[in-house]
Amino acid sequence: MVSLPEEHPDPADETGDAVLDDAASTDVEVRADVPVDEQSALTTNYPVGRLAATVERLRREVRAAQAEADGRALIELAKGILVERLGCGPAQAARQLAELAEQAKVTPLELAVDVINQSARDRLSDVTGAFLAGAKGDESPSAPRAGSERSAAVRLREAESGALAAPDTQAVADSLLQHALTPLGAVGVAIWTAGTDGSLTLAGSAGFSPAEAGRWRYVPPGVVTVARTSLTARTGQWIGSLAETGLPSVGQHHYPDGGRAALPAGTGGRVHGVLEVVWPTPLEPQSPQVIRQVEALAELCAHTLETYAFVHGGDTVSEPRVLPDAAELVDLADGLHDPALVLVPYVDDGHLVDFHIHHVNSRFLDPAGRPRGLISGSLLLEAYPMAAGESELFQRVERVYATGEPFRAQRMNLTALVDQVTLATVADISISRHGSSVLLIWRIEDETARLASLLQHAQRLGRIGGFEENLLTGEITWNGQLFSLYGRSPASGPVPLEELALHAHPDDAVAIGRFLRTLLHHRRPAAAAFRLQRPDEVTRHIRVVAEPVLDADGRPFVLRGAYQDISAQHWTEVALAATRDQLAHTEQQATERNRLTLQLQHAIMPPTQAPLQAPRLDVAVRYRPAETEQLVGGDWYDAVVLPSGLVLLCVGDVAGHGIEAATSMVVLRNALRGLAVTGAGPGQLLTWLNSVAHHLTGSITATAVCGIYDPDSRTLRWARAGHLPPVLVRDAEAVSLPLLKGLLLGAVPDVAYAEDEVQLAADDTLLMYTDGLIERRDRTMEESMTQLLTTVRTAPCTLDQQLDRLLTYSRSDTDDDTCIVGIRVS
Numbered sequence: 001m002v003s004l005p006e007e008h009p010d011p012a013d014e015t016g017d018a019v020l021d022d023a024a025s026t027d028v029e030v031r032a033d034v035p036v037d038e039q040s041a042l043t044t045n046y047p048v049g050r051l052a053a054t055v056e057r058l059r060r061e062v063r064a065a066q067a068e069a070d071g072r073a074l075i076e077l078a079k080g081i082l083v084e085r086l087g088c089g090p091a092q093a094a095r096q097l098a099e100l101a102e103q104a105k106v107t108p109l110e111l112a113v114d115v116i117n118q119s120a121r122d123r124l125s126d127v128t129g130a131f132l133a134g135a136k137g138d139e140s141p142s143a144p145r146a147g148s149e150r151s152a153a154v155r156l157r158e159a160e161s162g163a164l165a166a167p168d169t170q171a172v173a174d175s176l177l178q179h180a181l182t183p184l185g186a187v188g189v190a191i192w193t194a195g196t197d198g199s200l201t202l203a204g205s206a207g208f209s210p211a212e213a214g215r216w217r218y219v220p221p222g223v224v225t226v227a228r229t230s231l232t233a234r235t236g237q238w239i240g241s242l243a244e245t246g247l248p249s250v251g252q253h254h255y256p257d258g259g260r261a262a263l264p265a266g267t268g269g270r271v272h273g274v275l276e277v278v279w280p281t282p283l284e285p286q287s288p289q290v291i292r293q294v295e296a297l298a299e300l301c302a303h304t305l306e307t308y309a310f311v312h313g314g315d316t317v318s319e320p321r322v323l324p325d326a327a328e329l330v331d332l333a334d335g336l337h338d339p340a341l342v343l344v345p346y347v348d349d350g351h352l353v354d355f356h357i358h359h360v361n362s363r364f365l366d367p368a369g370r371p372r373g374l375i376s377g378s379l380l381l382e383a384y385p386m387a388a389g390e391s392e393l394f395q396r397v398e399r400v401y402a403t404g405e406p407f408r409a410q411r412m413n414l415t416a417l418v419d420q421v422t423l424a425t426v427a428d429i430s431i432s433r434h435g436s437s438v439l440l441i442w443r444i445e446d447e448t449a450r451l452a453s454l455l456q457h458a459q460r461l462g463r464i465g466g467f468e469e470n471l472l473t474g475e476i477t478w479n480g481q482l483f484s485l486y487g488r489s490p491a492s493g494p495v496p497l498e499e500l501a502l503h504a505h506p507d508d509a510v511a512i513g514r515f516l517r518t519l520l521h522h523r524r525p526a527a528a529a530f531r532l533q534r535p536d537e538v539t540r541h542i543r544v545v546a547e548p549v550l551d552a553d554g555r556p557f558v559l560r561g562a563y564q565d566i567s568a569q570h571w572t573e574v575a576l577a578a579t580r581d582q583l584a585h586t587e588q589q590a591t592e593r594n595r596l597t598l599q600l601q602h603a604i605m606p607p608t609q610a611p612l613q614a615p616r617l618d619v620a621v622r623y624r625p626a627e628t629e630q631l632v633g634g635d636w637y638d639a640v641v642l643p644s645g646l647v648l649l650c651v652g653d654v655a656g657h658g659i660e661a662a663t664s665m666v667v668l669r670n671a672l673r674g675l676a677v678t679g680a681g682p683g684q685l686l687t688w689l690n691s692v693a694h695h696l697t698g699s700i701t702a703t704a705v706c707g708i709y710d711p712d713s714r715t716l717r718w719a720r721a722g723h724l725p726p727v728l729v730r731d732a733e734a735v736s737l738p739l740l741k742g743l744l745l746g747a748v749p750d751v752a753y754a755e756d757e758v759q760l761a762a763d764d765t766l767l768m769y770t771d772g773l774i775e776r777r778d779r780t781m782e783e784s785m786t787q788l789l790t791t792v793r794t795a796p797c798t799l800d801q802q803l804d805r806l807l808t809y810s811r812s813d814t815d816d817d818t819c820i821v822g823i824r825v826s
Contacts (some may be wrong), residue, residue: 169193169204172304176297177206181277184290187258188278190216191301192227194271198405200227203305207278208251216250226250227274230262234271234402236295237262241282253276259283261294265302269345270436271351271402272297301361326437330359333439337660339364343380343438345401354381355397355438365444367414367425386415397431397438406432414442456745463565469497472557483566485542489532496544497559505531505539515544522684523548523556527565541570593659612639615649616826620799624772624807624818626657628785634661634702635770635817636669640676647711648676651768651819652704652723652745664700668693672706682706682719683755686742690721690753693746701746705768714760714825719753721745724785727792728758729765734789763822765799767792773806787811799824 097108169191177189189209192200198221205213219225226249230237239260241246242252249260259279264271275298324345333340341364343355360376375383380394387393394412396407409429427442465482471474476494483490486503495503497519501512508530515528525547531541546561583822612619617641626633634654641647650672654664671692675685693700705726707718718726718737722744723736742753760766774784789808792802804824810818 060410083627087364141324147506153773169301169304170206171204172301173204173206176275180297184293185279186277187255187280188251190227190276190278191265191273191305192219192276193273193305194231194404195221197221198403200225200231202250203273205250208254212251212254223248226260226262227276230264230274230276231271231403234264234399236264236291236298238286238291239283249276255280256324257282263295263298265298265305267299267302267306268347268350269402270306270396271404272302275301283736295709303363322787326358326435328707329434329437329439335763336361336441337363338441338443341375341440342396343401345436345438345439346379352398352401354382355401357383358437359674367444373788384414384482393429396429397440400431400433401438404433406430414444465564466562467494467560469559470557481617482563485540485563486532487536500530500544503532503534505533507531515546519548519559520556523550523554528767540565541567554781559787596659612641612647614641616714617647617711618799618824619647619649619826620803620822622803622807622820626772626815626817629771632815633657633772634665635772635819636665637768637819637821638669638673639789639821641681642676644679645711647709647823648673649707649709649716649768649821649823651702651770651821652702653770653772653817653819654700654702656700664697664702667697667704668704671706676708680715681752681755682708686721686745686753687721687751690743690745690751691749694749697746701744703744707766707768716758716760716766717755718758719755721751721753724769724771727767727769727789728760729767729792730761730763732793734792735790736785760825765792765822766804767806769806770817770819772812772814772818773810773820775812775814775816777813784811 002817013733032360065626067088097150173189173191177186181189186207189205190208191204191564193203194200198823200219202216202218219228224247226237226242226245226247227237229247237260239262241257242249242260243256251258255278259282261277261283263275265273265275275294277294326342329342333342340361341357344358345352346354357375357378357380360372362372364372364375365376366372379389380397384393387397393412396409399405400407406427408431410427412429414425414427425444427444430439432439463481463485465485466479467482468477474496476496478490478494480490482494488495496597497516504512511528512530515526517524518524525545527543527545529543532540534540542562543566544561545564546559548556549558549560550673551557553561621637621639623635623637634656636654637651639647639649644763652665652668654661654668656664668689672685672689675688680688686704689704689706693702703721703723705718705720705723705727707716709716718740720740720742721757722742725739727736729736738756739759740754740756743751758766775781776784776787788806791806799822803820806820812818
């Protein structure tokens with residue numbers, strides 16, 4: 001008989017552990033340099049030591065007896081299989097088993113497991129067969145014998161034997177932990193049964209204290225636990241560390257960082273519960289063999305839970321109950337007023353593939369109009385193949401059958417396929433599981449009721465109430481919405497049209513009289529608007545529309561119409577009228593403001609200016625205002641001959657738009673003109689202009705580039721303040737001047753600006769411009785500069801033509817002003 005090694009302490013032996021702990025607490029000295037057997041001999045000289053040794057010996061004997069009993073059950077089962085296969089007696093079968101084991105060089109227990117696997121061919125057989133096949137395949141002169149795989153296969157069959165012989169689920173949990181899970185390093189196992197209401201009940205557990213198991217006896221619906229996630233997903237959940245998930249579960253205080261495995265325990269498409277395995281330390285990724293082993297154990301639990309349906313209440317002991325039969329469900333369906341189908345699972349090769357329509361009640365209405373006889377007895381996907389499509393009806397039924405949690409939905413689309421024609425309808429769905437059957441109820445929406453409901457909702461949303469008045473009998477019919485509009489209770493009765501003026505504002509009597517004359521005298525449809533004075537002293541603006549129904553002689557005998565509350569519309573129109581007046585006034589003010597701004601800007605910055613008289617120098621300027629009048633900007637330029645004979649050239653851009661930007665532009669332009677008379681260089685001029693912008697203009701900010709050109713030496717000294725540098729065109733090449741250091745104007749009080757000097761030659765062209773010429777929202781400034789340099793290389797001969805071409809082919813899309821100053825040396 002093979003005795004399984006115990007890799008972890010048995011949780012069930014709490015009494016023995018307590019005795020050993022007491023023994024360890026005595027004064028018996030345990031020496032590290034003395035072998036265990038000698039220490040055992042030493043400890044026997046003390047009473048407590050002898051007691052501990054006795055307990056340990058009895059524990060080993062109990063384990064050996066349990067292992068021998070489990071192994072004997074497997075061997076007896078294998079002997080029975082040989083008796084049936086060989087047609088021999090028990091004694092001959094025993095000798096045959098022993099001889100085969102000796103020839104295969106395996107233990108009789110391992111051979112018995114192999115025989116059982118070949119005969120059973122179940123999920124457990126596949127798993128243990130894989131272990132045994134792997135062990136045999138590894139046997140070679142150079143390969144070690146795979147005893148661990150063989151012992152794992154034996155443990156699985158011993159666990160199965162113990163589970164089948166167990167009187168309840170608690171004993172099943174003990175058997176699984178002892179035989180199959182403890183060798184895998186697990187310290188606890190919990191078997192949960194799933195309730196039809198979504199709850200979880202701890203049907204059996206091992207490795208946990210009675211107090212801990214009692215606290216987790218029942219988990220209400222909606223509480224998310226490790227077992228709940230497996231039940232909801234219907235797949236195995238392998239968790240490395242419980243603390244990382246934050247999910248509660250049994251034993252969480254004893255093993256907070258331990259690993260967990262939760263697998264749904266189901267057979268034939270139905271999930272009866274969950275098998276949860278606990279490890280004391282974080283769980284590493286497991287091999288496929290171990291995963292298949294635990295899945296087989298979960299299926300074994302499913303068969304146990306299928307056999308026993310547990311009822312828990314207080315501290316009472318679980319007892320099996322009989323599940324309701326399909327016949328009882330048929331009686332329930334026949335007693336319903338709604339169409340209902342009783343579905344029975346159709347299982348093939350252990351897998352749920354469809355549902356038999358076992359019964360349809362007398363109220364059943366097929367969406368395609370087929371009789372009950374064609375539906376009853378067929379498969380669900382055969383009768384309704386579209387159920388697996390967009391509506392996911394089959395998936396809903398499958399999930400309810402698997403988990404037991406009922407499903408309800410309103411206005412689900414049902415689609416039927418009849419003679420290759422798709423027929424669609426809308427129905428309210430209810431699906432519930434009863435025992436091993438499923439009850440499917442659908443209430444197909446009646447078209448007349450649906451249209452009536454639509455009309456009722458439309459009247460409520462539109463605040464409309466309908467009426468009908470019989471002129472011959474005096475009978476008046478109002479709907480509920482009209483009583484609500486009038487502020488009257490249905491008990492007070494409706495108001496005739498002839499008394500309409502009594503409930504309206506006196507000033508509206510003329511309009512109501514005209515409405516009644518058109519309706520009754522001229523016998524034509526009519527409409528009127530009036531102010532309704534309700535009993536609750538609330539005045540509502542109402543519009544009434546009515547038409548007469550004429551008899552064969554052309555006389556009206558019925559009036560039909562509707563009232564609509566247009567109070568919100570009335571006050572909206574009043575507010576819109578006031579808003580329109582205010583907007584018109586504001587628009588007039590804005591137009592006048594923009595007109596004055598443009599006049600000021602054009603007076604100071606004309607689009608073109610008279611030719612500048614400078615020796616051996618052509619100067620041209622262009623100014624293009626923004627296309628949108630509301631975006632009057634602060635771009636400016638200047639080109640003037642100073643008293644010294646030098647030429648001042650500059651462009652700038654004040655931040656912002658509107659009258660403030662325009663006036664700030666005037667201040668900076670005039671200030672620079674005045675400062676340039678001093679003869680200072682461009683860097684000093686920008687330093688002074690920065691002080692003006694920061695201290696004397698309300699802290700405006702602006703960019704600028706300033707140059708002083710000497711016609712005699714053909715040199716240009718220039719500086720920049722946060723602006724784009726000038727572009728030099730020479731022959732067929734165009735380059736941008738260096739990006740000198742210089743902060744924008746007005747940002748800080750004191751700034752020094754760097755200067756640079758450029759030596760120009762005959763026919764050279766120099767361009768200064770603002771960013772409105774090249775800036776685009778969809779490209780970078782570097783890309784825009786490259787486009788500009790490409791354009792100016794192919795410019796026409798004259799300077800004016802060159803500047804006009806730049807404005808024409810400018811690709812800017814920022815609606816900004818554009819200034820260009822160009823010089824050409826002659």
